[in-house]
Amino acid sequence: MPVTQISVFVENKPGRFAEIATRLEHVKVKILAFCIADAGDFGIIRLIVNKPELARKALEGFAESIMQVVVVPITEQVSVSKIANLLGSKKVNIDYAYTSAIPINGNLALILRVNDVERTEKILKENSIEVLTQKDFE
Amino acid sequence: MIRFVLIQEYSNNKNYKTDDSELKGRVPMESRALYYSEIERINRKELEELQLRKLRATLQILYEKNPYFGRKLRQAQVKPSDINKLEDIAKIPFTTKDDLRINYPIGLLNVGIEKVVRFHVSSGTTGDPTVVAYTESDVDKWSELNARCLNMMGVKRGDIIQIAYGYGLFTGGLGIHYGAERLGAAIVPSSAGNTKRQIKLMKDMHATVLACTPSYALYLAEAAIQEGLNPKEDLSLRVGVFGAEPWSESVRKRLINQLCPEPYDIYGLSELCGPGVAAECPLKNGLHVWADHFIPEVIDPKTGEVLGPGEEGELVFTTIDKEAMPLLRYRTRDVSCLDIEPCACGRTHPRISRIKGRDDDMLKIRGVNVFPSQIEYVLERMEELGDQYQIILTKSGPLDDLKVKVEVKSSAVSDKPWDMVELKKKVESEIYSVLNLHVEVDLVEPGSLPRSEGKAKRVVDLRRST
Numbered sequence: 001m002p003v004t005q006i007s008v009f010v011e012n013k014p015g016r017f018a019e020i021a022t023r024l025e026h027v028k029v030k031i032l033a034f035c036i037a038d039a040g041d042f043g044i045i046r047l048i049v050n051k052p053e054l055a056r057k058a059l060e061g062f063a064e065s066i067m068q069v070v071v072v073p074i075t076e077q078v079s080v081s082k083i084a085n086l087l088g089s090k091k092v093n094i095d096y097a098y099t100s101a102i103p104i105n106g107n108l109a110l111i112l113r114v115n116d117v118e119r120t121e122k123i124l125k126e127n128s129i130e131v132l133t134q135k136d137f138e
Numbered sequence: 139m140i141r142f143v144l145i146q147e148y149s150n151n152k153n154y155k156t157d158d159s160e161l162k163g164r165v166p167m168e169s170r171a172l173y174y175s176e177i178e179r180i181n182r183k184e185l186e187e188l189q190l191r192k193l194r195a196t197l198q199i200l201y202e203k204n205p206y207f208g209r210k211l212r213q214a215q216v217k218p219s220d221i222n223k224l225e226d227i228a229k230i231p232f233t234t235k236d237d238l239r240i241n242y243p244i245g246l247l248n249v250g251i252e253k254v255v256r257f258h259v260s261s262g263t264t265g266d267p268t269v270v271a272y273t274e275s276d277v278d279k280w281s282e283l284n285a286r287c288l289n290m291m292g293v294k295r296g297d298i299i300q301i302a303y304g305y306g307l308f309t310g311g312l313g314i315h316y317g318a319e320r321l322g323a324a325i326v327p328s329s330a331g332n333t334k335r336q337i338k339l340m341k342d343m344h345a346t347v348l349a350c351t352p353s354y355a356l357y358l359a360e361a362a363i364q365e366g367l368n369p370k371e372d373l374s375l376r377v378g379v380f381g382a383e384p385w386s387e388s389v390r391k392r393l394i395n396q397l398c399p400e401p402y403d404i405y406g407l408s409e410l411c412g413p414g415v416a417a418e419c420p421l422k423n424g425l426h427v428w429a430d431h432f433i434p435e436v437i438d439p440k441t442g443e444v445l446g447p448g449e450e451g452e453l454v455f456t457t458i459d460k461e462a463m464p465l466l467r468y469r470t471r472d473v474s475c476l477d478i479e480p481c482a483c484g485r486t487h488p489r490i491s492r493i494k495g496r497d498d499d500m501l502k503i504r505g506v507n508v509f510p511s512q513i514e515y516v517l518e519r520m521e522e523l524g525d526q527y528q529i530i531l532t533k534s535g536p537l538d539d540l541k542v543k544v545e546v547k548s549s550a551v552s553d554k555p556w557d558m559v560e561l562k563k564k565v566e567s568e569i570y571s572v573l574n575l576h577v578e579v580d581l582v583e584p585g586s587l588p589r590s591e592g593k594a595k596r597v598v599d600l601r602r603s604t
């Protein structure tokens with residue numbers, strides 16, 4: 001079961017991320033991971049939160065969309081390098097990746113944007129690597 | 139031969155005759171108009187005499203019977219007897235949209251209500267509606283003018299015409315409808331909207347003619363392609379009757395590539411009657427104005443001075459064959475120029491160049507005339523974009539520059555900013571295809587542009603403050 005990532009369109013000007021964070025705080029939605037990708041005059045803020053539906057309601061008025069990503073806890077045994085090498089060897093292309101802002105169930109997590117979420121999760125599980133689901137955040 | 143018989147039927151009815159000898163070899167066989175009413179080829183001198191006679195008659199009636207125009211004429215010290223040649227029309231004061239608003243709804247009605255058979259109402263971009271009335275004779279003549287336009291485009295009996303202009307208060311749907319019926323074409327009155335059904339109907343009914351706004355035609359073509367159709371093969375469209383908004387030659391090229399081989403421009407104004415005031419002949423070198431019904435003039439919008447043929451200015455029309463609501467020298471605010479040279483199609487009626495937009499909004503950017511409406515048409519067609527946009531004028535060095543800010547919708551948002559940059563580039567290239575000018579586009583957040591009551595303030599001039 002993959003995890004929902006919310007992508008929010010924001011203009012490149014002060015206070016936009018603050019506005020998003022404040023709105024989520026007001027409805028007690030926790031930001032677990034975020035990543036800002038900018039393209040000059042505007043950017044996309046990618047968010048992983050504990051309650052995506054509630055978050056989207058709170059962000060009403062923003063232009064936003066959702067998609068699925070793969071989330072893997074980083075541990076002593078499962079390093080970033082191990083995950084990347086495994087997926088590389090299986091020809092899974094990682095479009096982008098970032099790590100969580102806070103530990104999730106005790107570990108920081110790696111968020112992976114891949115083309116085929118299902119296949120990626122299958123490969124990871126076959127190699128005994130834990131994959132988080134949205135339920136793990138509740 | 140069959141075609142000839144069909145033509146005969148129409149000619150019995152309306153004094154039409156076949157005569158295409160002069161056209162042979164000049165226009166493609168398929169698009170050749172096969173017959174004309176006598177009046178379309180009337181010699182110039184006779185046409186001008188007819189215009190003068192009808193102008194004086196219209197003026198006489200308004201002078202004597204219409205309180206508003208009567209007063210206006212007296213104030214300007216113009217009597218019907220002062221009009222002895224066509225050029226004397228310049229003595230008559232202009233009529234503007236404001237005159238119509240002051241007289242809302244039917245203060246300008248020139249006949250008793252018992253003679254009126256129809257009203258149309260135009261909303262107008264500022265929200266103030268204007269009402270236009272028609273007598274039975276007005277509707278009859280309006281139908282005739284639209285039949286002339288369609289005939290000129292090669293539409294004939296046996297054609298199936300899908301009319302996707304709005305039916306109702308708007309003049310577009312019913313205007314073309316009555317013309318097509320008069321001509322004897324088979325009408326599919328689909329009215330505007332419901333794009334999926336429009337495409338299905340066009341396909342299933344094998345429609346050969348499509349009548350709608352050019353922007354909707356482009357949208358239909360794209361929607362058909364998205365449904366997996368190839369409009370040029372899967373649809374049977376031959377002729378497009380595209381009007382109600384200005385469109386460019388680059389849009390014509392796109393329509394030819396994507397939808398139908400013969401897209402024609404048709405012009406009209408609800409205040410005059412609706413569509414059918416002017417239209418393109420197969421030579422597509424300007425639109426013939428039906429000068430036995432309307433006297434066209436082009437004026438300098440600032441001084442009101444009448445301009446000569448070929449000079450660009452504001453189009454002005456005087457209706458000379460209307461009963462319910464005749465208008466004297468009505469200022470359209472549309473920019474065009476007049477061509478009085480005889481046309482190779484054989485018609486003697488003068489031509490106006492294709493409308494570029496409204497003169498009061500015109501901007502001059504790097505030597506190119508830009509009308510905000512042209513940009514609006516592009517933005518309206520793109521589903522990823524919201525309704526709100528702003529055109530910002532700036533100065534870069536000594537030159538004026540232009541920038542467009544447009545709000546995006548959630549459906550446009552991708553997790554990859556690069557996709558959004560692609561969208562920005564797509565909007566810029568669409569605008570380029572219409573204006574031939576590179577305009578920078580800024581995508582902005584929904585709700586970030588100022589909203590205002592009524593007509594939104596779309597153009598922001600920052601040239602002085604920078």
Ligand SMILES: [Zn+2]
Pocket residue numbers: 419420421426481482483484485
């Ligand atoms: Zn012609």
